[in-house]
Amino acid sequence: MPTYTLAIADGVLFACLPDEGDLASAITEATAMSYGAGLALDIVRGTVLTDAAAPGDKIVWRESSDSELLDEDGRRFRFAVHRRAEPQRRAA
Numbered sequence: 014m015p016t017y018t019l020a021i022a023d024g025v026l027f028a029c030l031p032d033e034g035d036l037a038s039a040i041t042e043a044t045a046m047s048y049g050a051g052l053a054l055d056i057v058r059g060t061v062l063t064d065a066a067a068p069g070d071k072i073v074w075r076e077s078s079d080s081e082l083l084d085e086d087g088r089r090f091r092f093a094v095h096r097r098a099e100p101q102r103r104a105a
Contacts, residue, residue, distance in 0.1 A: 015084075019056070019073060020036070020043070020054045021057065029084075030085065036056070057074075061096045063091070063092050070096050071097075074093040075092055076090065076092070
């Protein structure tokens, strides 16, 4: 399952891209159009995009009327979460 990095400031989602994506370029593009230099962003890595948060998920971002949460293929999701790892089953 791919994971994504979010750049957030003042309740605004500035970037959502795969963890291996070019974060610096995405931030530069987003902040140049919106706020300009000097913006303090919270960077959150390793999120999973989903339409339904599962028990144990920590919701990092929730889609709102002001922001669309899109994956690299342009698919829309409702939540970005940190998902707790499933416990590994041991072979008998």
